[in-house]
Amino acid sequence: MTNYNWGIIGTGWIAHEMADALNAVNGSIYGVTALNMEKLTQFATEKKITKVFSNAKEMFNDKNIDIIYIATPHTFHYEYIKEALLAGKHVFCEKAITVNARQFDEVQEIAHEKGLILTEGFTLFHMPLFKQINQLINTGKLGEIKLVQVNFGSLKDYDPKNRFFNKDLAGGALLDIGxxxxxxxxxFLSSQPNTTLTTVKFFETGVDEQSGIILKNNEEQLAVITLSIRAKQPKRGVISGTKGYIEIENYPRATNAKITYTQDAHQQTTETISAGDTNKALQYEVLDMQQYITTGQDDGRLALSHDVAHILDSVRNAWGMKYPFD
Incomplete structure (x- = not known):
């Protein structure tokens, strides 16, 4: 396996997790930069990072760096991605990769033009379990997929000044967890949805606090999504077909799925499939990213992120919710 030199931007909690994953997979981390010099120095020492950069531009200009990992608030992603790609670096960026589809389309085009890998940090794209689930669906054992139900609810402390509720920082449930x-x-839909029905409850700062979303595509498959940042929900997904359904708990980093076969109305049967380790979720991200670079293709992950970015835009448009930078 080829090891690559990574440069990290940001020192928040997810950057800590990724640094541990990088050390576990590669045994070392090349560089890091952040705005807070005190936290930056402490982070570099704790994670045994070789080089500290005073700013992102200095990092982008270092010829030894192969991959830039971006772990900053959403509003900084677009500029950092763009600068990194133009400097010839592959990019792995935390979600939401950009704050709107216009920004996404621009950085996607740059990545294609430069022949670089750009990947969004959705752990579920990389968990081994989902590869098994897709294989099972492709065998036809679930029949024709008709419906996907999925939810995500977290309970953020009431604090209008926190970034989760700050419109200037692209706050709200949709971009944070949606x-x-x-x-x-x-x-698990066969094609990109082209119909969006949704309703929303806004927080007092103008960001979305909770919402219900229904999506439909040309095949008339439906996806039903519920989100909240002021009410905890189980992270649960259900994929329903004409011959059965799959239930997945804690789907962002899932390792188990229960399958119920319903074709025989008199005797339903169940099975459980397992794969992967929740604690290695970010290690799977690192391994996949490095494999994408080695092979020169990303298994369609950026195309999925493209569709997600456009769905999120369609939802916000239906709400009439705009950020200051839209």
């Missing part, structure tokens, strides 16, 4: 639910739904 991408995971939307990515799950899109993964």
């Amino acid at each position: 991408g995971y639910a939307t990515a799950f739904a899109r993964m």
